[in-house]
Amino acid sequence: MPKAISSAAKPARSRKASQADAQTIAQIAPDQSPALLKALHILTRDGRLNQDSRRKLKQVNHLYQFIEPALKALTEKKPNWTLVDHGAGKSYLGFILTDRFVSRHAPQAQVISIERREDLVESARALARDCGFEAQMTFLAQDTQDALESTEIPEQIDITTALHACDTATDDAIRFGLKRQSEYIVVVPCCQAEVASLLRASKTPYSQDPISELWRRPIHTREFGSHLTNTLRCLQLEAHGYQVTVTELVGWEHSLKNELILAQRKGSPQRQAIDRLESLLDRIGLPALKERFFAPELKESLTNA
Template sequence: MQNSQITTFFEKLQLHIDNKELVKLTLAGKRDKNSDLKKLIVSPVELKKGYYLNFVYRHNTKDITKNFEITEGIDLLLKLLENDFLNADLFSAKENINLSTLPNGKTLLKFNKPTMTTNLTFTHDKPKERLIDTKDNIYLRELGITNINGDVRREMSDKFKQINQYIELLSPYLNELELTDEFHIADMGSGKGYLTFTLYDYVTNRLKVNIKTTGVEFRQELVDTCNNIAQKADLSGLSFTKGTIEQAELHKIDILIALHACDTATDDAIFRGIKSEAELIVCAPCCHKQIRKAMHVQNELANVTRFGILKERQAEIITDTLRAMILEAYGYKTNVFEFISLEHTPKNVMIVGRKTKGFPRNKQDIFKNISAIKELYGIEKHYLEKLLEI
């Protein structure tokens, strides 16, 4: 793969590292369009054991961070550029360099003036950028997360971390969608509105889409409180209405959110999202009573489910596995992953389904696998199956 442009690029990279002028290096442009690895971000970091390169592997739903010694890191970058990425952008205190791989396989090297020249720092503990700005943020203040000066209250720091992590997890999915002003987000069971306000803020202020968002909540006092806050903050596209997941009158749903809906309420939300042909369905399930009661294991797995706590955990896994598989059967590319670490809340599983054209190709196989799992655990039907009349 080595040619003069690539050789020059890596010679320049080594020079800027040696002179401690490197600010950041990014690899992008996936060679494999189906790869879960979207981007690599590399920055210098000063550790106790010396000067290292910090690699952030940016996947669709998570980031993985690793540190490498300089020589090892450069060798790894060369392999990644050869096998995984088409483009590299180097930002230093002296210059910017872009290395591009053209469709015909040739490489193109461009040099530009530096754009990141100030406040070079190589400490490992850099302040983390937050996607939600606290400055002059009226809704955060009214919700009690920040004080009058815009500082996060100490007792609400975990909540602020939670809402930022929520946006970090959803942002890759939102960025994949071709969002327009015609889109409608429905947040089912919006409660006090922390995450509803946050999502609306991110889409309108960061993504610059004047999207309509409706929070659905059964408790009228919370509906009134949230509507008052939305008016104070001049959030014209955000409103809250009294209703339930099943019965709320919503003429259109493009993105359906249902966080911590208890037991089969999560299934009601998924069902409504599927029937609405929502582009994105996001659920964080809570409680799994239906499958726990429905399990009648008569085989070698009986010992796994004869202890109460283990049966409960097994029921959680089976419930959410079947939900994910049913979503896939209805054309949603589905991920299941951790939402918030256990130190903040025990409700930490998120199911995300993204409507995909031509997916799945093996619908009947998915239904056969669902049936096999149910038979193994002595389950007659998952509640979501009943809603969909499978």
């Protein structure tokens, strides 16, 4: 027979449950719908958070705090703005944005989630219907490259986002934002293997240039490749006339994929950023990446100016 629970154990268990409830309440914003969080499986059926969902909610809510000022500014001058979220997955970000801001303050705005997995797109559409978000949310079964030429997306976009889009998908999202003249581009890059693999392939032991020591050892190749990738992304955005801010999304104890790049279009293309971008790629020995990290037509327009 199972052992009886002592009377002393019951209060201890009760205190533990109360602490868990307090931690859950602290993570949920006052304007956030617990019912939606349960439907997204961020909250359990009894309204609790597990370790993984707590991390996910913290990341998405922090990203919302960074994006909210842009949403407010856009709503004042253009109530029917459009946001496109790339690599949306289960559309956590889209639902949080719609629940906390769009449905309350910008009912004419549109949130478009791009996700290549059809099953996730269908389940997100069903949830949007259940929540009454059909007018503000659209879900497209496409990858980021498809979205570049998609006629289902408006020609001009106001905000482009990508939360943990893997490897070059982040670059495709940036290219999408540039092509669609997005006023804001907000990305939190995920794994970044392409630059590291090219560094590895071109590596020669004890190169005459001592800068190669930055990536000579395998672990440094990976770390430096990741840092270089985000540096190139920032330069590319600056080349297109964006003001770029780079910061942490959440504390490093919650996620190693934690670098937030927030760019706002401010003015004309920047020749200095293009020159620095080219010089950096030449110095590192990766001129083949010039096509990925800046638009040739931009350089041509400046040359002819």
